[in-house]
Amino acid sequence: xxxxxxxxxxxxxxxxxxxxxxxxxxxxxxxxxxxxxxxxxxxxxxxxxxxxxxxxxxxxxxxxxxxxxxxxxxxxxxxxxxxxxxxxxxxxxxxxxxxxxxxxxxxxxxxxxxxxxxxxxxxxxxxxxxxxxxxxxxxxxxxxxxxxxxxxxxxxxxxxxxxxxxxxxxxxxxxxxxxxxxxxxxxxxxxxxxxxxxxxxxxxxxxxxxxxxxxxxxxxxxxxxxxxxxxxxx
Amino acid sequence: xxxxxxxxxxxxxxxxxxxxxxxxxxxxxxxxxxxxxxxxxxxxxxxxxxxxxxxxxxxxxxxxxxxxxxxxxxxxxxxxxxxxxxxxxxxxxxxxxxxxxxxxxxxxxxxxxxxxxxxx
Numbered sequence: 001x002x003x004x005x006x007x008x009x010x011x012x013x014x015x016x017x018x019x020x021x022x023x024x025x026x027x028x029x030x031x032x033x034x035x036x037x038x039x040x041x042x043x044x045x046x047x048x049x050x051x052x053x054x055x056x057x058x059x060x061x062x063x064x065x066x067x068x069x070x071x072x073x074x075x076x077x078x079x080x081x082x083x084x085x086x087x088x089x090x091x092x093x094x095x096x097x098x099x100x101x102x103x104x105x106x107x108x109x110x111x112x113x114x115x116x117x118x119x120x121x122x123x124x125x126x127x128x129x130x131x132x133x134x135x136x137x138x139x140x141x142x143x144x145x146x147x148x149x150x151x152x153x154x155x156x157x158x159x160x161x162x163x164x165x166x167x168x169x170x171x172x173x174x175x176x177x178x179x180x181x182x183x184x185x186x187x188x189x190x191x192x193x194x195x196x197x198x199x200x201x202x203x204x205x206x207x208x209x210x211x212x213x214x215x216x217x218x219x220x221x222x223x224x225x226x227x228x229x230x231x232x233x234x
Numbered sequence: 235x236x237x238x239x240x241x242x243x244x245x246x247x248x249x250x251x252x253x254x255x256x257x258x259x260x261x262x263x264x265x266x267x268x269x270x271x272x273x274x275x276x277x278x279x280x281x282x283x284x285x286x287x288x289x290x291x292x293x294x295x296x297x298x299x300x301x302x303x304x305x306x307x308x309x310x311x312x313x314x315x316x317x318x319x320x321x322x323x324x325x326x327x328x329x330x331x332x333x334x335x336x337x338x339x340x341x342x343x344x345x346x347x348x349x350x351x352x353x354x
Contacts, residue, residue, distance in 0.1 A: 007289050008237055008238070009237075010293060011237075011238045012237045012240070012241035013241065014238075014241075015238040015239070015245065016241035016242065016244060016245040017296075018242065018268075018271045019242040019243065019244065019247075019248075020248055021245075021249065021264065021268050022245070023246040023247065023249015023251075023252075025261075025264050025265060025268050026246070026249065026250060027250050027256075028255075028256045028261055032261075
């Protein structure tokens with residue numbers, strides 16, 4: 001009996017030791033598990049954050065790209081716009097220029113004034129027609145002026161356009177239906193030296209006019225103002 | 235009969251509640267020691283059932299197995315060879331064998347009882 005009790009006590013001690021070991025191990029394992037679990041959570045959280053960050057960065061990148069694209073577009077638009085404005089400004093300038101050329105605008109500039117007057121000396125009544133200014137004289141002067149580079153020409157202040165006509169109408173010359181009598185002042189805007197020397201060419205227009213007994217006076221003028229052509233008179 | 239069980243529970247409670255921390259480096263020693271102790275306990279149970287139980291063998295086996303397993307693990311750690319696997323394997327195999335023997339003994343006893351009941 002005594003022996004059995006002793007063995008029982010020994011067994012109890014051994015069981016106690018085993019139980020203690022089990023307890024330690026259990027505690028350790030549970031702690032480890034909880035730690036690992038926490039770590040797992042942290043990992044997943046970290047992964048989550050990282051993926052969120054990545055997606056944000058991705059979005060940022062795409063947005064930046066979009067921004068760059070938009071800026072490029074904007075620049076292109078601005079360029080286009082400025083070009084358009086430029087071309088419009090050019091157009092306006094050109095329109096102004098063209099209006100000046102066709103006589104729709106008042107022009108002012110250096111030039112020459114050619115005065116054609118009937119001859120002051122008429123030897124006989126019968127040949128009087130040989131001593132007055134005819135429309136072909138005016139024509140020739142006008143043509144010569146245009147050929148020499150005149151930019152605007154007017155007869156007695158009336159602008160000549162590309163559709164103008166000059167006809168003889170008895171005692172007067174009609175320019176676009178408006179009668180003009182001698183003396184005729186033909187004003188031309190252009191380089192005065194060129195125009196004057198072109199007219200005064202030997203054997204040129206002035207010589208011919210003089211031969212036709214027309215009094216010719218060529219003046220260089222610093223400022224000639226020509227009014228625009230008005231609507232043709234009915 | 236109840237005393238050893240009580241001792242087991244008490245030990246477990248103390249182990250859990252004492253709050254002693256087993257360092258991570260020694261956790262493998264603890265686990266192998268537990269395995270050795272468990273094996274010895276099961277072996278003792280089997281010996282008891284087979285009426286070959288010897289107290290001296292049991293107690294010396296208990297402590298010696300624990301120390302041996304720990305030593306093997308220690309050697310393995312320091313030699314870079316996983317020697318604790320040998321202990322785990324040996325104890326594991328013996329554990330299962332002992333369990334199987336216990337189960338057979340139980341079965342035999344159960345069959346004998348049923349035969350007796352049928353006879354009577």
